[in-house]
Amino acid sequence: MSRRMYRVGGIAMFSREKQKALDILEREHQVILGMLSVLDRICSTGRPIDDEFLEDMEKIIAFFKEFADRCHHGKEGALLFPALEVHGTEEVKLAVKELSDQHVKGRKLVAQMKNALEEMKKGNQAALEGFCKSAKEYGDFLRGHIAAEDEDLFLTARSLLPDLEQDRLVREFERVEHEEIGQGVHERLHRVAHEMSEKYRD
Numbered sequence: 001m002s003r004r005m006y007r008v009g010g011i012a013m014f015s016r017e018k019q020k021a022l023d024i025l026e027r028e029h030q031v032i033l034g035m036l037s038v039l040d041r042i043c044s045t046g047r048p049i050d051d052e053f054l055e056d057m058e059k060i061i062a063f064f065k066e067f068a069d070r071c072h073h074g075k076e077g078a079l080l081f082p083a084l085e086v087h088g089t090e091e092v093k094l095a096v097k098e099l100s101d102q103h104v105k106g107r108k109l110v111a112q113m114k115n116a117l118e119e120m121k122k123g124n125q126a127a128l129e130g131f132c133k134s135a136k137e138y139g140d141f142l143r144g145h146i147a148a149e150d151e152d153l154f155l156t157a158r159s160l161l162p163d164l165e166q167d168r169l170v171r172e173f174e175r176v177e178h179e180e181i182g183q184g185v186h187e188r189l190h191r192v193a194h195e196m197s198e199k200y201r202d
């Protein structure tokens with residue numbers, strides 16, 4: 001088999017093995033879980049709310065909006081879930097509906113964090129408490145959501161979706177990253193996740 005180029009979470013790489021759609025989404029889960037740990041550390045260490053802190057918080061909120069929601073949940077909601085609705089049992093369709101509704105809830109919690117951040121930027125230091133309350137709720141919620149996908153729905157999807165359908169999803173994921181998210185955005189968000197994980201570590 002000749003070497004072919006694939007993209008994993010926006011990063012170009014060569015491999016003799018074809019990338020699988022569910023592997024791509026699971027790797028994105030790991031990046032998202034890393035940023036949830038960053039949020040935990042920020043809220044447990046009582047850092048001063050200075051310009052640098054506010055700038056980092058802006059980057060972190062942008063990551064959850066663009067990477068976790070628009071890109072990752074976008075791929076699931078617009079591509080994986082509809083494929084499962086076509087091929088799945090009633091039980092699978094119900095699970096998809098529940099997970100899809102959870103994406104909406106996640107969006108609301110990120111909006112709450114963003115509102116609290118805007119308050120902090122106006123000088124309201126007490127807003128950090130509300131930010132961290134929403135961050136805790138978001139972290140607990142999103143970890144449960146990711147576990148339900150990794151440990152249940154994705155396992156079902158791997159056996160349910162024909163290989164050709166999974167290959168089509170990989171191509172569609174690439175198209176979404178290029179055409180809908182924008183050239184280079186996914187890579188930039190990966191770098192932000194790496195930068196924040198290095199900066200806010202135990």
Ligand SMILES: [Fe+2]
Nearest residue numbers: 073076099149
């Ligand atoms: Fe999801």
Ligand SMILES: [Fe+2]
Nearest residue numbers: 029076146149
């Ligand atoms: Fe997911």
